[in-house]
Amino acid sequence: MERRRSPRRTPAPDEPSSRIRLRAGREFVTIDISNGGLLAEGETRLLPGTHVDVHLVTRDGRLLVRSRVVRAFVCHVAHHEIRYRGALAFDHPVDTEPFGYPMPEASETRISQQGNAYPEPAVVLAESPDQSSFS
Secondary structure (H helix, E strand, O other), X not given: OOOOOOOOXXXXXXXXXXXXXXXXXXXXXXXXXXXXXXXXXXXXXXXXOOEEEEEEEEOOEEEEEEEEEEEEEEEXXXXXXXXXXXXXXXXXXXXXXXXXXXXXXXXXXXXXXXXXXXXXXXXXXXXXXXXXXXX
């Protein structure tokens, strides 16, 4: 049974919302995002029940969105790092749809020639020493 208020999607790696930054400067990678919140992963520990301000880039530009940490957990442990995942619920709905126009797929056919060819270089005739204009 689906209980989510809005559908989630995974942002493309080159999309601005694929990374977020907390107001304190810590950066997270966005795992999935919806108009009501997001799931993010990073090296900063998030505490459930606390509020954080998130810098998010949307169609409306860069927004500072107040969010509540709904849940958080350790997702990766290594001898040199610990990574956390946290689910953030936005205080108000945010339009997180991707913006811009989708790029068409690359064509399999090669274009034989693009644009015009450069003109042949002009041939410069050497002046004879007796015709010099600086005599």
